[in-house]
Amino acid sequence: HATLSMGYPDNVINISGGTININNPTSNTTDMSPGSSGTYFSVLFGSDAKNVNITGGTFNINIPNANNAYVNSTVPFYNLNITGVNSARDLRVVQYTNPGTTSAPPTLAAQPLVVLNTLNINNNAVLNMTAPNPDVNLYAGGNFIIASGGIYTPGTNTTIFNGTSPQTFDIQGTITGNLNNLTISNASILTLNNTNASAPIIVNAALQLDNGCTLNDNGRILE
Numbered sequence: 001h002a003t004l005s006m007g008y009p010d011n012v013i014n015i016s017g018g019t020i021n022i023n024n025p026t027s028n029t030t031d032m033s034p035g036s037s038g039t040y041f042s043v044l045f046g047s048d049a050k051n052v053n054i055t056g057g058t059f060n061i062n063i064p065n066a067n068n069a070y071v072n073s074t075v076p077f078y079n080l081n082i083t084g085v086n087s088a089r090d091l092r093v094v095q096y097t098n099p100g101t102t103s104a105p106p107t108l109a110a111q112p113l114v115v116l117n118t119l120n121i122n123n124n125a126v127l128n129m130t131a132p133n134p135d136v137n138l139y140a141g142g143n144f145i146i147a148s149g150g151i152y153t154p155g156t157n158t159t160i161f162n163g164t165s166p167q168t169f170d171i172q173g174t175i176t177g178n179l180n181n182l183t184i185s186n187a188s189i190l191t192l193n194n195t196n197a198s199a200p201i202i203v204n205a206a207l208q209l210d211n212g213c214t215l216n217d218n219g220r221i222l223e
Helices: none
Strands: 004-006 013-022 041-045 052-063 069-073 079-084 091-093 113-115 119-121 126-128 138-140 144-146 151-153 158-161 166-171 181-184 189-194 207-209 214-216
Touching: 004 013, 013 041, 041 052, 052 069, 069 113
Parallel strands: 004 041, 013 052, 041 069, 052 079, 069 091, 079 119, 091 126, 113 138, 119 144, 126 151, 138 158, 144 166, 158 181, 166 189, 181 207, 189 214
Antiparallel strands: none
16 A cells, blocks of 8 residues: 655656556555545645656556545656556545645645556546546547546546647547547547447537647547
């Protein structure tokens, strides 16, 4: 059980490669005791943007069988792999609130989930973006893959593809309640893919295709 916590704005984070495996979130630490808002956090980063340099590396975050796992980060992930063993549990982005101890990191409102390269939701893993309200946005700079048995629950957020090279939105699993808003920005060339080519990929609200971007439907139906 461990939280990767660098919650202070002046913490310097420089990641250019390597792999970090977080198998279980915290259940009890000095600054994140049971019953406080810090319980079940897997990652808490609150660094100021000027102190952050992310050019590589992979985070593997596992959702345990017994409880959810939480993340909240002002720092983007380069590659993020989400694994799980129980689809009744999920990974959520939630606010961290200082439990009242002077040594604990300061309160941090829920931040958008930003992945600069590849985002994988693997079999039996669930990424739930519906808590807290308003639902936080998700940014994918590379491929976004929902494996068979994986679940993405976007809620009322915006799913944003903002890469500078070709990207694939590969949906082999489930999007709960459909996408809400879908934005293709920067210089993204986004290709759609899903298991059943005749089943529509549904956007409930706004679809935005920015200047200089390309949407390749790949024979799929975008509704």
